[in-house]
Amino acid sequence: MKNIISVERLKRRLAQNNIVIVDVRFDLMDADAGRKAYLQGHIPGSVYMDLNRDLSGKAGKHGGNHPLPDWDLFARKLGKLGISNETTVVVYDQGNDMYAPRFWWLLDYLGHEKIYILDGGIDRWVEKGGELTSEVPNLQPKTFRRNEKINRYVDMEEVREKLRSPKTTIIDSRAPARYLGDEEPLYSRAGHIPGAVNYFWKGVLKEDGTWKNEEQLREHFSQLDKDAEIIVSCGSGVSACPNILALDNAGFTNVKLYPGSFSDWISYDKNEVAIGEEDE
Numbered sequence: 005m006k007n008i009i010s011v012e013r014l015k016r017r018l019a020q021n022n023i024v025i026v027d028v029r030f031d032l033m034d035a036d037a038g039r040k041a042y043l044q045g046h047i048p049g050s051v052y053m054d055l056n057r058d059l060s061g062k063a064g065k066h067g068g069n070h071p072l073p074d075w076d077l078f079a080r081k082l083g084k085l086g087i088s089n090e091t092t093v094v095v096y097d098q099g100n101d102m103y104a105p106r107f108w109w110l111l112d113y114l115g116h117e118k119i120y121i122l123d124g125g126i127d128r129w130v131e132k133g134g135e136l137t138s139e140v141p142n143l144q145p146k147t148f149r150r151n152e153k154i155n156r157y158v159d160m161e162e163v164r165e166k167l168r169s170p171k172t173t174i175i176d177s178r179a180p181a182r183y184l185g186d187e188e189p190l191y192s193r194a195g196h197i198p199g200a201v202n203y204f205w206k207g208v209l210k211e212d213g214t215w216k217n218e219e220q221l222r223e224h225f226s227q228l229d230k231d232a233e234i235i236v237s238c239g240s241g242v243s244a245c246p247n248i249l250a251l252d253n254a255g256f257t258n259v260k261l262y263p264g265s266f267s268d269w270i271s272y273d274k275n276e277v278a279i280g281e282e283d284e
Contacts, residue, residue, distance in 0.1 A: 005253050007108060008215050009120040011132040014094055018049070023092045024085060024143065025050035028059065028103040029126070032190070038103075045136035047096065047129055051085045051143065055103055055242070059110060066271045068264030069190075069240035072157070078110065079148045086143030089116060089151070096122035096129070100213055102205060105245035109261065115151030121249075123214050157261040158235055160268055164275070166235070167199050173228060174200040177238035177247045178266070185279040190239060193270040195277040197237060205243040208250035221254040233258045237265040 009017075017023055027050045029038035035056055042052040053059060058081055060070040087093055093111060097104040104121045111119040122129065130136065166172040176196045181187045183202040188194035196202070207224060210216055216224065228234065234256060238244040241263035251259045262268075269275050 005215055005217055005221075007112075007120055007249060007253075008123050009094055010123055011128050011134060014122060014129075015134065017092070017094075022090065023094065024087050026085070026093060026095045026107060027052045027126070028055065028095055028107050029098050029101075030055040030103045041098070043138060043140075045138055047126060048135060048137045048139070049141050050096070051141060053081070053085075053107065055106065059103070059106055066160070066264070066268060068266075068268035068271075070242055070263075071268075072241070072263045073110070075114070075150055075152070079114065079150050082111075082148040084145050086146055087148055088146035089149055090118075091146065092118040092120070094120045094122055097125040099125045099127045100209055100215065100246075101125065102243040102246055105249050106242045109245040109248060113153055113156050114148075115153060116148075128214075155260065157263055160262075160264060160272065160275075163197065163235060163237075163262055163269070166233070167197070170232075172233045172235060174262075175203050175234060175236045175244070175247060176200040176266070177203060177205040177236060177244045179204055179206075182239070184281065185277075191267055191270060193277055195279045197266065197269050198276055198278040199282065200237065200278075201282060203247055205238065205246040208246055216250070218253050218255075221250050225251060225254050225256070228256070230256055231258075233260065235260050235262050237262040237269075239265055240267045241265045 025047055027042045027046050029041050031037035061073045063069050095104045095107045108119050108121055176183045183196045185195035236244040236247050244261055248259055
């Protein structure tokens with residue numbers, strides 16, 4: 005599966021130059037947990053990027069809880085970490101979580117072609133005998149040039165325009181209980197965007213927590229129309245990203261992120277919210 009790298013392959017690559025490893029561990033319920041975990045122990049040579057401070061812009065009244073970052077600022081941050089357009093980048097989570105795919109999506113949107121997610125994250129690294137260190141590397145700054153891909157994300161108004169359109173499918177990537185409105189631990193309203201179908205993002209993983217292969221992903225998304233535009237949402241544009249990567253590997257070519265997702269959708273009083281299963 006493209007954009008996924010195994011622990012064994014990463015170990016072989018470590019001896020080579022021009023590779024930067026990025027730790028993006030995070031906890032939505034404890035914003036400092038990821039950075040603390042990084043300082044306690046990380047894959048040798050890796051640097052840390054924070055979901056709130058680095059991979060997102062400042063949240064406001066609208067735009068969702070994790071709006072996209074300012075692209076100029078994000079590109080400068082990448083450069084300071086030693087990432088150029090030619091650098092091979094490997095990003096990892098605690099396991100196969102949703103934050104590494106968020107980082108993958110950001111770099112992919114900016115046109116970076118050598119970005120890989122470590123399958124199984126730091127947990128698999130340790131399981132396979134990989135060492136950890138608390139030493140923070142000092143990498144040589146480089147220049148990262150933006151080369152955005154067009155038509156990769158949509159805003160709230162575009163989602164509103166395409167509700168119930170036969171040419172557009174809206175995916176909600178959250179857990180079924182949140183999609184149905186049975187529970188909502190983070191936001192003031194529960195439910196989902198009307199017409200959205202539920203594909204919980206963890207469905208792209210096997211029972212052992214590793215990524216499914218292309219054939220398994222094609223089966224997973226077999227009910228979707230490959231000719232349709234697919235807009236992927238979640239709570240705030242983070243857990244949508246594993247689904248986007250999986251759809252890409254399953255052969256879907258017209259896939260877009262709704263960055264604000266449900267947290268943005270409910271920030272507008274005019275927007276309706278659906279509860280329960282969608283009618284066929």
